[in-house]
Amino acid sequence: MIYLHSPGLICALGSGVDTVRERLFAADSPDMTETVRYSPGRRLMLGTVTGALPLPDAPPRHRTRNNALLAATFAQIETAYAQLAAGLDPARIAIVLGSSTSGIHEGEVAMAACTPDGTLPATYHYGQQELGSPAQWLAGELGIAGPAYCISTACSSSAKALAAAARLIDSGAADLVVAGGVDTLAAFTVAGFSALESVSASRCNPFSRNRNGINIGEGAALFLVCRTPSPVALTGWGESSDGHHVSAPAPDGSGAKQAIAAALQRAGRMASEIGYVNLHGTATRQNDAMESLAVSALLPGVPASSTKPLTGHTLGAAGAIEAALCWITLTDTGRRLPPHVWDGEADPDIAALPLVSRGQCTEVRAALSTSFAFGGNNIALILERT
Numbered sequence: 001m002i003y004l005h006s007p008g009l010i011c012a013l014g015s016g017v018d019t020v021r022e023r024l025f026a027a028d029s030p031d032m033t034e035t036v037r038y039s040p041g042r043r044l045m046l047g048t049v050t051g052a053l054p055l056p057d058a059p060p061r062h063r064t065r066n067n068a069l070l071a072a073t074f075a076q077i078e079t080a081y082a083q084l085a086a087g088l089d090p091a092r093i094a095i096v097l098g099s100s101t102s103g104i105h106e107g108e109v110a111m112a113a114c115t116p117d118g119t120l121p122a123t124y125h126y127g128q129q130e131l132g133s134p135a136q137w138l139a140g141e142l143g144i145a146g147p148a149y150c151i152s153t154a155c156s157s158s159a160k161a162l163a164a165a166a167r168l169i170d171s172g173a174a175d176l177v178v179a180g181g182v183d184t185l186a187a188f189t190v191a192g193f194s195a196l197e198s199v200s201a202s203r204c205n206p207f208s209r210n211r212n213g214i215n216i217g218e219g220a221a222l223f224l225v226c227r228t229p230s231p232v233a234l235t236g237w238g239e240s241s242d243g244h245h246v247s248a249p250a251p252d253g254s255g256a257k258q259a260i261a262a263a264l265q266r267a268g269r270m271a272s273e274i275g276y277v278n279l280h281g282t283a284t285r286q287n288d289a290m291e292s293l294a295v296s297a298l299l300p301g302v303p304a305s306s307t308k309p310l311t312g313h314t315l316g317a318a319g320a321i322e323a324a325l326c327w328i329t330l331t332d333t334g335r336r337l338p339p340h341v342w343d344g345e346a347d348p349d350i351a352a353l354p355l356v357s358r359g360q361c362t363e364v365r366a367a368l369s370t371s372f373a374f375g376g377n378n379i380a381l382i383l384e385r386t
Contacts, residue, residue, distance in 0.1 A: 002166045003230040004223045004383065005084070007180070007324040008076035010069060011219030011311045012047035016076055021328045025336040027358060029310040032203065032215065038190040045203050046185060047217025047312020061127025062137035064103035070134050070182045071141075073220040081142075084176050084224055094146040094174040095135045096164045098157025098181035100316035102150075103128030105186040134182055146174050152316060154373035155280070157181055158221070159319025159381055163237040165225040175226060180324075181317035182220035189315065190216055196247060204283035204313075206306040206340070207292060207355065209347040211283040217312020221320035223327075229386065232327050235366075236269065236382030238262025244376045248286050253294035255378045256370065260298045263368065263380040271299045274382070275364030276329055276337055278322045279353075280372045281306020282313055287372060289350045296351040299368065305340035305356040319371040323381055326367040330385040335361045 006017055012031035013020045023029060031048045038046065053068035074081075085093055110124035127133060131152045139148035147168065151160050158181020165179035193199045193216060200213035225234070239262065242255025249255065264271065277299055280291055283306070295304060307325050314321055325338055340355040366384045 001227065001233045002169050002225060003228060004225060004232045004234050004327060005080055005230045006077070007327055008073040008222040009321065009324045010049055010073050011314060011321050012217055013310055015051055017328060021332065024310065024325060024328060024338050027310060027339045027341050032310065032312060038185050038187045039194070044190065044199060044201055045215045047215060047219065047314065048185065049218050058137055060123065060125040062133055064106050064128045064133065066099065066102050066182055066184045067134055067137050069184055069220050070138060073182065073222050074138065077222060077224060081178065081224055084226055084228055088175055090143055090145040092146055092175040093144045094168050094177045095139050095144060095148040096161040096177060096179045097135045097150045098161040098316045098320060099131060099134055099150050099183055100152055100154055100157055101183045101186055101189060102131050102133050104188050105184060108187055138178065153377045155315055155318055156371040156373035156377045156379045157316035157319065159323065159369065159371040159379045160239065162223065162234060162320060162323060162381060163239065163379065166234050166237060169225060169227060177225040178222060179225050180220065180222035181320035183218055183315045183317040185216065185218045198284050200283065204309050205342050206281035206283040206308060207288050207347065207350065207353065208342050209345050210343060211285065211288060213284055214282045215308065215312040217314040219311060219314045219317050219321050221317065221324040231331050231386060233384050233386050234381065235384045236263040236267025238266060238380045240378045242376035242378065247374050249290045249372055249376055251286065251290055253290045255376045256291060256294035256372060257298055259378040259380040260294060260370065263382050267382040269366055269382065271302065274299055274302050274366050274368050275362060276367045277302050277304035278326050278367065278369040279304050279306040280370045281308055283308065291370065291372065292351040292353055296353060301354060303337055303356050303360065303362065304353050305338050307338050309341040319379065322369045323383060326369050326383045329364055330367055330383060335363055337362060
């Protein structure tokens with residue numbers, strides 16, 4: 001069995017499993033804020049990380065806010081990592097991360113400071129924007145000699161990183177994998193989604209008839225993945241690519257259904273054995289319509305919620321952060337479920353889902369999390385309490 005040890009976690013809900021646990025179930029997200037920081041002249045609701053993030057003592061090519069957030073998140077699991085890595089050959093330890101931004105923000109800052117003759121600040125290094133930077137930097141810090149790479153498939157990136165970690169363990173290529181995702185806010189990202197007319201200025205409203213787009217967020221989640229027992233295991237994952245459109249999902253939910261069905265099959269579970277679904281739930285018109293079809297068809301009656309109104313859509317980090325919220329749900333002694341925060345006005349034109357109300361509790365032994373990305377890139381993960 002492949003186990004997920006207690007994650008390092010930072011997002012708009014706060015820093016650390018204990019803080020995030022209490023705020024998650026209370027639907028209290030202090031760092032979901034209206035700001036013009038990344039959208040001059042337009043106030044947007046964003047999921048921000050407001051705590052201090054000292055830049056790591058790293059070569060210029062790795063000195064980014066993204067890697068600073070990664071460092072702060074890893075610090076939460078550093079002791080557990082040292083215990084699990086003790087005695088292992090560094091070549092038997094791997095890192096797989098999901099990210100879609102890396103050092104884009106540093107590029108923006110450098111371009112703003114660019115002189116008329118094209119000279120960029122001395123602090124800028126093009127390598128800061130390389131998508132592989134987070135994995136390369138962390139591998140160097142830890143002296144890891146095994147595979148170290150980043151996956152960048154937009155919003156499915158870090159969920160795919162967890163599946164990739166499981167495959168490394170399964171295949172015998174690694175004994176321990178640091179896996180998860182990290183993404184930080186940048187004006188480029190906000191402008192890009194705004195150009196798609198997919199961004200909501202107010203708190204996002206998944207599955208409501210009034211939904212009008214996403215809130216972009218930032219954050220990180222890291223797991224230690226190995227065969228050493230822990231309270232939660234990753235038992236199923238399913239991936240598909242419907243390739244319907246460059247930025248829109250297949251309207252019939254066929255790709256999402258394939259991913260969910262494959263995850264259930266790999267885990268050896270029936271739909272009735274899943275106790276909670278963490279929905280991708282972006283609050284865009286097309287995603288919610290598609291996802292409601294897929295989930296209602298394959299997981300009828302299973303309590304479900306989107307946690308993006310509490311974290312923002314953290315893009316490449318979303319899958320790992322939402323897996324961490326499933327980890328928290330599975331280990332919660334109060335059997336609480338993450339509430340679905342919305343206006344309560346159901347859309348009669350989409351399939352109805354049993355959305356979790358505030359204070360709802362039930363026994364959950366297995367949770368499923370969905371992530372759907374541009375290009376019809378789909379993945380579902382199943383986590384189980386051991």
